[in-house]
Amino acid sequence: MALVQQSSPHARNARPTSRVMLWVILATLPGLLAQTLLFGWGNLINVVWCILVALGAEAAMLAVRGKPLAFFLKDNTAAVTGLLLGLSLPQFVPFWVSAIAVISAIVMAKQLYGGLGSNPFNPAMVGYALVLISFPVAMTTTWAEAALLWESAPGFGETLGAIASGQQTTVDAFTMATPLDEYKHKIASYTAAEVLQHPTFGDGVARGWEWVNGAFLLGGLLLIALKIITWHIPVSMLAGIAVMSLAFGSNPDQYAPLGLHMLAGGTMLGAFFIATDPVSAATSHQGKLIYGAGIGVLIYVIRTWGNYPDAVAFSVLLMNFAVPFIDHYTPPRTYGHHKARRGVPGRTQG
Template sequence: MTLRQQSSPHTRGARSTARVMLWVMLATLPGLVAQTVFFGWGNLINVMWCIALAIGAEAAVLRLRQRPLGFYLSDNTAALTGLLLGLALPPFTPWWVSAVAVISAIVMAKQLYGGLGSNPFNPAMVGYALVLISFPVAMTTNWAAPAGLLNGTPGFVETLGIISMGQQTAIDAYTMATPLDVYKHEIGALVADEVRQHPSFGDGIAKGWEWVNLAFLAGGLALLYLKVITWHIPVSVLATLAMTSLAFGSNQDLYAPLSLHMLAGATMLGAFFIATDPVSAATSHQGKLVYGAGIGLLLYIIRTWGSYPDAVAFAVLLMNFAVPLIDHYTPPRTYGHRKPRRGIAHKSSK
């Protein structure tokens, strides 16, 4: 009898990559619904456009690489990349800016490295950072005002026209700076109570933004409950961001308060859905804690003293650079050993 020889692991679980990616996509739905309710149809349109474009870009590259389309497209990773970009980009982002972000993410950050499992950087954040640097005006002036402010919120058809035609005059009628941006640029001349009089703060922490972040938090907790992700990275990101904010930002007349760091911008989306990318993140539990702490620290540093009011993309990409070093010094203990063999001591013992 001939036995089929295969490399380890020999056990197989019920969770395929496609199913895990689908669960992650479903977990983002509360956040997408909250974005649509409070900021209009822009993010929903971006999500549909970015997903379609991501699948198309991946199919084109797979065809050039002579890979089976059905096998690779069915893992849902391209669709998830498009979804995350659609959620992260400003609601009124012109279609061509979204296209550059998606194509860069799929082609440059994923397929040119060999596809799923070979990319050292988070593809969605590569695409986002590229367009943020290349199109700073489009990426900073197209944030939708919360529903009920300014001239209201445009309907689906009008929003589609703004995104597809790039009608800057129409965009200006519905846009507003984000709360993090307002606080960062006005706190130097005003005190905290005066800054909070800006309409973007509403009667709460950051009008609309707190509910969007709470919705993404709910989706992230669902992923933890389903054991799709572990707690190490999101808890480490949020705990480090909170501790750093409490340590350096206790004076709200100088720095953004903890509540704004936690419930404004892309904090919860970044902590639960972006930083936890299984390919580009650290692998061991100890490494994940270090990786998440680095992201949380960089988030605060860039938000407070950097040029950008939000910093999820740059924080994640910078820590992606550090992942090989983190994994090298934080391997798990192997069976039969009391301590993990790591770093210089491990090399010198060979």
């Protein structure tokens, strides 16, 4: 009888990519539910639309490349890309803007590099950044006012009509700037107490946004508990934001306070679901800590002194550039050895 001979270490119960991605999808459901309850139907509609476009774009590119459709589509990676964009985009963004974001993510950032495992940049963030730069008005004026689903906010049909037609006149009364955007542009002329009187902040940190970020935090902790992701990138990213905020933003009359950075915008979604992309992120634990901290520092720098109020996409993409450098100098320990090889090649280490 022939025996299969394999060298150690022996891996057991390996989870296929499709199952890992399915857990990621399930972990986002608390955040999607919170978005729907607090901001209306926009994100749910965007998620369904973006997933359909992502699957269609993936199928088209696989057909062009002569790859088997069923084998690659069932790994759920295209669905996750569409899902992340649907969760990240404004609630009333026109359908064609979200479609451009998804197609750019799948075609340009994923398939043109060779498909899953070959893309150096996070596909969803490539799509998001592209439409943010190309269509700034649509991406900054179509955010829904928070906590209005049960207060005669636009219904499902009205929201779907606004997204499908691209005409926002019917929902203008229910849109406003995000808390980070509002604070960033008003703090130069008003005190923090005056800025916080705006309805977008409500009685908490940022009306509705703190609950959404809390829900994504809950889903992220589930992924860590299931060992789908490790804690290194989320913790170091949040620590990077916190350290920068405590060092430079202690005066709320000049800069957004720490609570706003943590619980407004896409902070928790970015920390647990976007920055942790296994393909474009750093590899070793030490590298993940550096990578996550770099994202956190860049988020604070761009939010505070840059032109964009929420900077998760740009920060992740900038650190994607640095991943080869980080991986080169932070290699994991080779199995059976006590220390990892480090240093500049060609030099001896004392």
